[in-house]
Every structure is written in C-alpha cells, then in structure tokens.
Amino acid sequence: MTDVTSPLPGVETHPGSGHYAVYDHGAHVWAWQPEGQRPVLWLSSATALADGKAIRGGIPICFPWFGPGFSGDKTPPHGFVRTTAWVRDSVEQSDHGLEVSYLIDQSVTGDQPLFPGAYSARLTARFTAEHLTVSLRVDNHGDDAFTIEEALHTYLAVSDVTTVTIDGLHDAPYLDKVAGDQAFDNVQHGQLQITGSTDRVFMHEGEVTVDDPGWDRRIVLHGSGSANVVVWNPWSTGAENIADIGPGEWQGFVCVEAANAYADAITLLPGEHWTISQRIELQPRD
Numbered sequence: 001m002t003d004v005t006s007p008l009p010g011v012e013t014h015p016g017s018g019h020y021a022v023y024d025h026g027a028h029v030w031a032w033q034p035e036g037q038r039p040v041l042w043l044s045s046a047t048a049l050a051d052g053k054a055i056r057g058g059i060p061i062c063f064p065w066f067g068p069g070f071s072g073d074k075t076p077p078h079g080f081v082r083t084t085a086w087v088r089d090s091v092e093q094s095d096h097g098l099e100v101s102y103l104i105d106q107s108v109t110g111d112q113p114l115f116p117g118a119y120s121a122r123l124t125a126r127f128t129a130e131h132l133t134v135s136l137r138v139d140n141h142g143d144d145a146f147t148i149e150e151a152l153h154t155y156l157a158v159s160d161v162t163t164v165t166i167d168g169l170h171d172a173p174y175l176d177k178v179a180g181d182q183a184f185d186n187v188q189h190g191q192l193q194i195t196g197s198t199d200r201v202f203m204h205e206g207e208v209t210v211d212d213p214g215w216d217r218r219i220v221l222h223g224s225g226s227a228n229v230v231v232w233n234p235w236s237t238g239a240e241n242i243a244d245i246g247p248g249e250w251q252g253f254v255c256v257e258a259a260n261a262y263a264d265a266i267t268l269l270p271g272e273h274w275t276i277s278q279r280i281e282l283q284p285r286d
C-alpha cells in the first residue's frame with residue numbers, strides 16, 4: 001500500500017496487476033482495476049489534480065446539490081465537497097482488499113452561505129477483486145431540517161461509448177437535460193444507446209448494466225438509497241467545450257451515476273441520516 005500518491009495525497013495499492021486508488025481530495029476514488037482486467041473507472045488525461053478543482057473521471061461526489069441544484073442557482077456546480085480534501089479516517093487492507101473511509105463537515109468546508117445545514121458526511125470505499133462499493137452517509141447534527149441532493153458520479157471506462165448498450169432502464173421515466181426538460185415526462189423504451197449528447201436523469205432504483213462488446217465485458221451497477229440513475233456523455237460536440245477532457249477521449253467513457261436529485265432530494269430532520277451506495281462489478285459477456 002502507498003500512503004501518499006502524487007500529485008495529491010491519497011491511498012493506493014496494486015494487488016498483483018490490479019490497481020485500487022483514492023485521493024483525499026474529494027474522497028475521490030479514481031482507480032478500480034481488478035487483477036487481470038482493464039481499468040473499470042475512466043480518468044481524463046487532461047484532468048486538473050489540484051486543490052479547489054474538480055477531477056474529471058473516477059467517482060466525484062456531488063453534494064449537497066446536483067448540477068446547479070433543484071432551484072437552478074447553486075454554485076459551484078455539483079456542490080463544494082468534490083473540490084476539497086476530506087479527512088482520512090481509516091484505512092484497512094487485508095487479503096480481501098482495501099477499505100478507506102473519509103469524513104467531512106462544516107469544520108472542513110467552512111461557512112457555506114448556500115448550505116448552512118449542520119451536516120457531516122462519511123464516504124466509504126471498499127475495493128475487492130469482485131466489487132467496488134462506494135457509500136456516502138450524511139447526518140444532520142443541527143436543530144433544523146435541511147434538504148440535500150447527491151450523486152456518486154461514476155465515470156466508467158468503455159471500449160467505445162458509441163457501441164455500448166445500457167440495460168435495466170426500460171420503462172423508467174426520465175428528465176432529458178439536453179432537451180432542457182424540467183420534468184420527468186419521457187419514458188425509456190428498451191436498451192439505451194449513446195447516439196449523441198446524452199444527459200438523462202432516470203427514476204430508477206436497483207440494477208443497471210453496461211454491455212461492452214468491444215472489451216467483452218459487462219459492468220453491473222447496483223444503487224441503493226438512490227431514487228435516480230443519471231447517464232451522461234457529452235459526445236464530440238459537448239466535449240469540445242470541456243477543457244479537461246483530452247482530445248477524442250469522450251468516446252472512452254460513460255457516466256452512470258447513483259443519485260437523489262430534483263423531486264427525489266432528501267430532507268433530513270435533526271438527528272436523521274441517509275446513506276446512498278453504488279456497487280460495481282464486472283461480468284463476462286455470455
């Protein structure tokens with residue numbers, strides 16, 4: 001195990017030919033590669049790796065709002081915890097894998113006028129050869145209720161996003177952000193294929209599968225405590241305007257996020273907590 005990775009502090013290990021890694025910055029899981037497999041998480045060659053900047057790839061944590069928030073006026077986009085170093089609380093390595101746990105609260109992120117809630121959050125990342133499981137627990141320690149949106153914004157590495165199919169969303173209502181929709185007034189029919197700029201928030205709990213014939217594998221994602229699945233790829237047209245995606249690299253990823261957003265934002269009363277998780281595994285194709 002390596003305790004400090006460059007250029008940001010974090011935890012990293014290489015089980016055989018595999019790779020598990022997390023940065024303290026954003027409690028950001030950026031590598032999960034079981035031994036003998038290709039990387040499962042995508043990381044842009046052009047990403048910033050610096051305090052105050054969001055990392056393009058891996059699993060950014062969006063909290064306490066998603067995008068600009070349900071009110072549409074929140075900054076920075078996707079909240080303030082993905083650009084801040086969290087406090088590393090525990091690291092456990094065994095023959096079975098690696099578990100890293102992080103904490104963050106107001107004492108770390110400072111006064112946030114747009115989110116005065118007395119919150120604390122714990123991010124736990126469990127890496128094994130079979131699964132990666134990421135869980136975010138949020139507690140309300142204050143005297144007042146607050147409402148949060150959140151997402152585990154997973155960037156999956158794929159052979160070619162134009163050839164993958166995404167299963168499990170059949171019949172799910174969705175909000176199409178590309179079309180500028182404000183409501184979940186579309187319904188997914190059958191498999192989803194990426195044929196252009198795609199930015200959809202689905203009402204869906206449970207499993208989603210990314211079938212990748214080019215790399216002869218399926219990535220199975222299981223969300224819990226999450227009412228939404230977000231699927232995002234900017235296509236060539238959108239990627240041109242995103243400086244931290246390397247040239248042509250948009251084709252190498254698709255984001256499949258576990259989220260609670262819009263009408264599924266979570267209100268926590270004093271003393272309450274909520275946990276959202278995403279478990280990722282690889283399966284061979286039939």
Ligand SMILES: O=P(O)(O)OC[C@H]1O[C@@H](O)[C@H](O)[C@@H](O)[C@@H]1O
Nearest residue numbers: 054067077078153177199230232
């Ligand atoms: O560029 P960012 O802030 O990391 O966001 C990337 C994308 O994240 C997705 O979750 C959103 O639905 C998209 O609208 C957004 O463009």
